[in-house]
Amino acid sequence: MSLPRFPAHLRGKPRADRLMSTLVGVIAAYERISAFSGRRRPPVVEVDRDLVLRVDEVRAEADCVVSLRLVKLDGSDLPKWRPGAHLDLVLPSGRVRQYSLCGNENDRAYYRVAVRRIDHGNGGSLEVHSVLRRGSIVVVRGPRNAFPFVVDEKYLFVAGGIGITPILPMVRRAAALGADWRLVYTGRDLASMPFLTEIKELAEFDAERVWIRPDTEYGIPASGAELLEGSPEGANVYACGPAPMLTSVRVDAVPRAKAVFFERFSTPPIVGGKPxxxxxxxxxxxxxxxxxxxxxxxxxxxxxxxxxxxxxxxxxxxxxxxxxxxxxxxxxxxxxxxxxxxxx
Structure with missing residues (x-):
């Protein structure tokens, strides 16, 4: 740090003004310290938060859902991430969209995100489905986490459709921790629900812990009370899905859950709104x-x-x-x- 050089008659010369005398003394001391400690200080280097990645694989995971496997151009490890994290994906058009990381947090060779095509959306998901191919180059920012996983002893995970994306890594982490956990995965029908194969592997590991519940097999969407039936007493509830599901889970979880964490993917209904x-x-x-x-x-x-x-x-x-x-x-x-x- 470079300080202004005071004229010699203002540095170290006694003054009648005590405040000014003290200030001059402090400045002189700071100059000496700065000259010593700042001599070898390296220059500040601006950090580039953008990562240029290559699409290594595009895979169909369900009706209207594809996953993207993203890797570094030189094959080196990617930055660490934790369950609940997401990426800002900069598409070739310049659009920026956020997608939850849904791969293996312990394998830093790649990132995985999944995207459901929204035919009447504003174009981001359509661009992913129609433009991105193996070998495509994209820019990502992050990972960032607005839905963090809290380490504890008991969990209930509730996912609706594409809401499985932030939940799946959380389930893996809970299993690795040896926690008492349950997963309820619901959707319109089996064909629309991504990552069923991976979830069934979890179910085969412990069939008591995983319940796959498509609406077509039950006639109606599940109520919050139904989704919470197998919840361990005092569990942390993590939920991601449509607004009606989240609302019912949040209301019915109050008497028995330790805490409820949620991430929505539809806007909440407007109740009692004013212009x-x-x-x-x-x-x-x-x-x-x-x-x-x-x-x-x-x-x-x-x-x-x-x-x-x-x-x-x-x-x-x-x-x-x-x-x-x-x-x-x-x-x-x-x-x-x-x-x-x-x-x-």
């Missing part, structure tokens, strides 16, 4: 948001490329900066009777 306005500062547009719609829905009509992943297994993609500097998740944010000003 408000959204001002998009950069585009110079102000939009009216009705009581029964979200800001995300209205903004996407004006800006179709606005990112979101509420239907792709990850919550948080639609967070955008407000002019106050805070992040706002526009799928749920509301300002009844007021205006939200966004940096869009």
């Amino acid at each position: 408000f306005r959204v001002e998009l500062r950069r585009t110079g547009t102000t939009l009216d948001v009705p009581a029964d719609r979200s800001a995300l829905d209205v903004i996407r009509e004006a800006l179709p490329d606005t990112a979101y992943s509420c239907k792709q297994g990850f919550c948080g993609t639609c967070e955008v900066p407000a002019m106050t500097g805070e992040g706002v998740r526009i799928c749920v944010a509301r300002a009844p009777g007021g205006t939200v000003v966004l940096d869009l």
Whole structure:
């Protein structure tokens, strides 16, 4: 650190002003310390958070679901990650989407993500399915973790459809820890549920722990109480899936669960909403948001490329900066009777 050089008559010369005298003394001492300790200080090196990876394999995992195996170009190890982590995947078009890591955390030779095709989405999943092939080059950022796995003794894991992606590594970790765990995996039908083979391997390891429950075999979706039937008393409940499933699990888990952790992939329903306005500062547009719609829905009509992943297994993609500097998740944010000003 380089300090300003004071004239000789201001350094070390007695002064009548005690405060100034003290300050001059402190500066002189700091100059001496800096000259000694800073002499060999290395320059600050900017960290590049982007990883350039190659798609090593594209595999069909279920109806409308493919997994991507991503590796480094030189074959070296990838950064460590923990269950619940996700990647920001930068697609060739420039779109950025978030996908949960669902491979083996102990094998750092590759990352694996799974993507369900959303035909009426905003294009990210369609691009993955139609453009990415073995050998494609992509950029990823992360891993980051907004759904962390907490080490404990008892677990119940509940996954709905593509919601299995963050849950699968958690199950493997719980099994490796020797914890008391259960997995309930539900979906529309077996054909739509990815990674069944891997889960059946877990079930063969201990059939009492894994319940695969497709709606087609039971006639209706499961209630929260049904999904929680085999939960160990005082277990941590981890759930990822559609909003109705998460709501029922959260309500019914209260009497017996130690804690409930969840990640949604559809926006929660609007209950008792009131109209408000959204001002998009950069585009110079102000939009009216009705009581029964979200800001995300209205903004996407004006800006179709606005990112979101509420239907792709990850919550948080639609967070955008407000002019106050805070992040706002526009799928749920509301300002009844007021205006939200966004940096869009």
